Amino acid sequence: MHRSPLILGLAAVFAGLTALLTIGAVVSGQPIALFVAAPLGLTSYFMYYHGSGQLARAIRHQRHARRRRSDSGDRGGFGAGPRTRRGPRTRAERTARARSRFGTGDRTAGAGGRAPPSSSGPTRSQARSVLGVSADAGQADIRSAYREKVKEVHPDRGGDEAEFKRVTAAYDRLSE
Structure with missing residues (x-):
């Protein structure tokens, strides 16, 4: 939900309610309103964090950092650890790799990595x-x-x- 207008709108509403309750608590001297404003403020912060895409970026960053640590560190017994993609998966990738390996390059490749039509x-x-x-x-x-x-x-x-x-x-x- 990157840049979700619904979530960002709800975050703005909760932030407004938080501000009103905080101002009301300061003006009236009622500390109970601050106890209500705190969860609303926390909710608005997390909704904005999620709606703006920053939460997804942070999770991806943590996964990447964790993967980097696991790849560089001890992999466990017998080399156990996460598998990494080593070779080409599709026919087009294999063909492109073979062409570059044998010096024909992409000069002969047509659209989609295929060879030009032949007789x-x-x-x-x-x-x-x-x-x-x-x-x-x-x-x-x-x-x-x-x-x-x-x-x-x-x-x-x-x-x-x-x-x-x-x-x-x-x-x-x-x-x-």
């Missing part, structure tokens, strides 16, 4: 027939058809590896 692989009409989509199918339809087809032909699910490669090549062609 190898299926044509667009062949790719549509492999995935079973029409010529006017959108990206969402192509993606869902690809996912359904992969469920059938994936080698880990008893499918044929060549057919899986064919389906993947068809999807790559249609998503260029």
Whole structure:
């Protein structure tokens, strides 16, 4: 709730009530009003702290500091400790890392880190027939058809590896 107008408005209302009660307690000499004003003042402070996003920043800072301390200090027996992200997670990240590692750089990369269209692989009409989509199918339809087809032909699910490669090549062609 970063910059939440509702919470910031309520914090302003509570701050106003706190000010009125404090002034009233000083003018009338009634200390009981100060005991009522103190929780209202505390509430308005915490609501402002939360509504302005400072509370979230402080929590993130504490987590980061705690993580830094745990990474630099003793990790426990057998190197136990929190896992850190070491390598690329997606195909695009792996491809980009391989290109930079072998000196091809991003010169050959198209949009989204993919290689530029080449003459190898299926044509667009062949790719549509492999995935079973029409010529006017959108990206969402192509993606869902690809996912359904992969469920059938994936080698880990008893499918044929060549057919899986064919389906993947068809999807790559249609998503260029």
